[in-house]
Amino acid sequence: MPKRTDIHSVLIIGAGPIIIGQACEFDYSGTQACKALKEEGYRVILVNSNPATIMTDPEFADRTYIEPITPECVEKIIIREKEQMAKLGAKGKLVLLPTLGGQTALNTSMALHKNGALARHGVEMIGAKPEAIHKGEDRLVFKELMLAIGLDVPISGVAHNMSEARAIQEKIGRFPVIIRPAYTLGGTGGGIAYNGDEFEEIAKRGIDLSPVNEVLIEESLLGWKEYEMEVMRDKADNCVIICSIENFDPMGVHTGDSITVAPIQTLTDKEFQIMRDQSFAVIRAVGVETGGSNIQFGVSPENGRMVIIEMNPRVSRSSALASKATGFPIAKIAAKLAVGYL
Structure with missing residues (x-):
């Protein structure tokens, strides 16, 4: 399918200040996405509270707001941009791409959805639907969903x-x-x-x-081996593993602190294929229709029991790592898929 022609402007929410656990990997992803959307002819609007990023440079977005990333502030920006579009006589609509600014952008977008701001102003969320974000982020919903499709999770x-x-x-x-x-x-x-x-x-x-x-x-899964899969899916239900990642440190050391190796080194082919099939089952069950997701697994070194730990229905820290390791521009392709490409 070609790109959507009913979209005029795309609002991207950045990740905000660099803090522990959230650093320049989201700047890398956001910059890729801004360039990809501009080359498709869309008007790109960027909200980011951190001016010390590459993505806030003037050439990456048509309009850049250095403002706090809060639901109230983003709603004011939406109102202002809708007025600007009316002045320009824009025929398309304003859409929100929430999956490129990490947890900050995801939480802000979900708050705007829950308080009715997106519906009030006629703004569609692309890249990941609110229902998919909820399934991936809510621990209880995700656990029940995994059990429903026959996958093992920790007690x-x-x-x-x-x-x-x-x-x-x-x-x-x-x-x-x-x-x-x-x-x-x-x-x-x-x-x-x-x-x-x-x-x-x-x-x-x-x-x-x-x-x-x-x-x-x-x-506790302390001491278990930890693995990650970077998965992408399009609206035609094509799924692909972009990169498999093995954590050098066992469960108990946060993945952001662990040394990682790509691709996975210590699984047999049968174990890898099981993990691949489970990754596809997870992204389909959660309902991420376009773009990338990060899925984490734990494997017992004693008996080989494999469990799903969690899923990030967005471009993540691991996505930037996988892009660098494989040369595959995950954020760029995720942005193109979000606007209708297959």
Whole structure:
């Protein structure tokens, strides 16, 4: 399919300031996407609170806003740009591409969807639908979805308060346990609890730091081998593994801190094909119709049990790594797929 002709302007949300867990890899991705969309003739509008990036250079976007990345601020920008489009007599519409600015952009876009701002101003989200983002980001929904399609996940439960958290820990029945807050970047607020005191401290902190006051508490996979798959899909349901990544460090060391090797070195062909098939099943079940996703697996060194750890329904830190390792411009292709190309 050719590109969509009903689009006039594309709003891209950047990743904001460089912080631990969120650095220049999103600038790399956003810059690729801006160039790809401009060469297709679209008007590109960029919102980024960090002026010290390449993507905020004047040549990359038609209009650049150095403003806070908050739902309120982005809504004001949408209103202003809609007025500008009316003055220009633009025939197409304004769309939002949320998948290139990491967790910051994704959370802001979802907030705009939930408060009705996108519907109010007639702005369509492209690249990933809100339903797909919700399935990939909400820990409980994702776990139930994986079980529904027959894939293995760690024993776990979702808690919104401390009494629920304690009940889940009792169900798991042993320490250590992993605590993962929902909708946070780079494991912020989470951790590994080796005893009751640590559990109380980390669970409370995770619930407080999660924007939706939600944590996933799961059995420990410490010492397991950790793998990642960079997957892309188009609207014709073609799926491809762009890059397979093996973490040199075992589970327990965050993937952002771990040395990684591409491609995977220590899986048999049969194990790799199982992981590949499971990756395709995950991206289809979550409903990411266009663009890239990062899917993480854990494999037990004792018995070979393979579990799905999580999925990022967006261009991620690993996407930049995979682009550099393979020469495949993931963000550029993701942007082209988002505007209708097959």
